[in-house]
Amino acid sequence: MNTNNNLYTVIYTSLIVIVVAxxxxxxxQSLKSKQEANEKADTISQMMTAAGxxxxxxxxxxxxxxxxxxxxxxxxEAYTVNTDGEKIADMDLSEVxxxxxxxxxxxxxxxxxxxxxxxFVFRNGITVVPVYGAGLxxxxxxxxxxxxxHVTIKGAYFDHESETAGLxxxxxxxxxxxxxxxxxxxxxxxxxxxxxxxxGSPKNADGTEIYDNKIxxxxxxxxxxxxxxxxxxxxxxxxxxxxxxxxxxxxxQTVEE
Numbered sequence: 001m002n003t004n005n006n007l008y009t010v011i012y013t014s015l016i017v018i019v020v021a022x023x024x025x026x027x028x029q030s031l032k033s034k035q036e037a038n039e040k041a042d043t044i045s046q047m048m049t050a051a052g053x054x055x056x057x058x059x060x061x062x063x064x065x066x067x068x069x070x071x072x073x074x075x076x077e078a079y080t081v082n083t084d085g086e087k088i089a090d091m092d093l094s095e096v097x098x099x100x101x102x103x104x105x106x107x108x109x110x111x112x113x114x115x116x117x118x119x120f121v122f123r124n125g126i127t128v129v130p131v132y133g134a135g136l137x138x139x140x141x142x143x144x145x146x147x148x149x150h151v152t153i154k155g156a157y158f159d160h161e162s163e164t165a166g167l168x169x170x171x172x173x174x175x176x177x178x179x180x181x182x183x184x185x186x187x188x189x190x191x192x193x194x195x196x197x198x199x200g201s202p203k204n205a206d207g208t209e210i211y212d213n214k215i216x217x218x219x220x221x222x223x224x225x226x227x228x229x230x231x232x233x234x235x236x237x238x239x240x241x242x243x244x245x246x247x248x249x250x251x252x253q254t255v256e257e
Contacts, residue, residue: 085241102132133231136223138162156181168224193236196229
């Protein structure tokens with residue numbers, strides 16, 4: 001074949017493209033199970049960090065197998081609810097909601113379908129729920145843990161895809177920001193269940209906060225803070241009927257006791 005004509009060039013280029021595509025597809029499929037295992041372990045470590053079982057760094061050092069084993073020891077119940085607060089179905093205790101699954105439910109919450117919102121309950125009574133939304137440059141997500149009263153926030157952990165280092169990325173990298181959530185409250189019956197606002201809550205004369213459901217936004221990361229605030233507002237709003245019911249249940253039990 002004449003290697004200088006156009007036909008040869010087209011055939012040669014096509015073969016190279018096909019071979020490279022096949023190799024990439026093979027590598028992708030070969031690594032898929034490992035990628036899924038890593039994503040699952042990372043999701044679990046984020047949930048357990050929010051719930052106070054350890055730090056993200058500690059879970060990373062443990063390795064995937066140890067993280068999964070620890071989770072299996074601590075998780076008691078997992079199920080999905082709808083926006084009416086009704087339980088839809090029990091989940092397998094090995095099942096988690098990674099960012100890719102949260103993205104779909106985020107669309108559903110906003111009216112694209114019927115949401116199936118996951119609730120994770122640990123043996124110590126801590127309940128964890130996810131949030132998901134849009135930051136400045138890409139998705140932001142995370143997990144909020146609630147005490148047994150279903151109102152008081154135990155802890156939080158947030159992550160992102162591509163927020164600006166040193167600014168929006170602080171939702172993940174700054175432990176002081178995540179620590180602000182601890183001890184705050186979810187006001188399930190209000191339009192804004194929880195808020196991230198510049199300056200946080202105004203204070204009384206004695207220095208105490210007037211509102212216990214507002215924390216300070218990240219300085220210099222207005223758009224990321226607003227995106228995370230919207231994500232929390234959207235998701236906690238979707239959970240509000242479920243947790244308002246659970247809160248009432250807890251109050252009734254306390255009175256009876």
